[in-house]
Amino acid sequence: MQRQATPEQVKTVRDDIQRIGFRPFINPGVERKVIAVLGELDAKKAALLEHFYSFPGVERVDLISHLWKLASREYHPSDSVxxxxxxxxxxxxxxxxxxxxxxxxxxxxxxxxxxxxxxxxxxxxxxxxxxxxxxxxxxxxxxxxxxxxxxxxxxxxxx
Structure with a gap:
């Protein structure tokens, strides 16, 4: 999410992730919120993820295919201590x-x-x-x- 994303914008994205059939996981972060989308990805759902670019407050959409999504540097770039x-x-x-x-x-x-x-x-x-x-x-x-x-x-x- 963008640094200045509002709580309402985050909620809208979270709710839509659930509507599609995924589970959102929100990491509040220090500088910005990151929303991980957890679940089995098929071609139809992958195409649906693209529409998040049009949501206010969304900075980017990255597809992380690692099994360890929540521990990956793509999801959480700073060190975990x-x-x-x-x-x-x-x-x-x-x-x-x-x-x-x-x-x-x-x-x-x-x-x-x-x-x-x-x-x-x-x-x-x-x-x-x-x-x-x-x-x-x-x-x-x-x-x-x-x-x-x-x-x-x-x-x-x-x-």
Missing amino acids: FDIAGIKIGGEAIAVIAGPCSVESEAQIIEVAEKVKAEGAQFLRGGAFKPRTSPYAFQGLGEDGLKFLAKAGEVTGLP
Whole structure:
């Protein structure tokens, strides 16, 4: 949408997106609103999207075909920065998240947590649930694995 687009103009576009059969997702943005159009696109609907150029307040219409539309730079050009336990993820700094594929025991995950922290990782990860195609294969420790991860986080201070 244009920088000076009014709330009424945004509502008109949003309502028309729904009328066509799509789901609008509005990102308020810092400088302007961006409206993502979510849904399955066929030739008829693609042609309908072109008519949004005639709507007051619309700056441009871009077709983003990525499966990750809402995370794409076309939709959200600025960096996404999240704060988890006082640590920033995104932007200039690199956040290192490390740990084993599978949590196997409390002792194992604490030992791994101490090592990944010593190597500079800011976060601990580990698989507690391991869905498999065979019901006879290791399925992970489940809730016990989550408890062991929490304990390792307490011991090392890693979220």
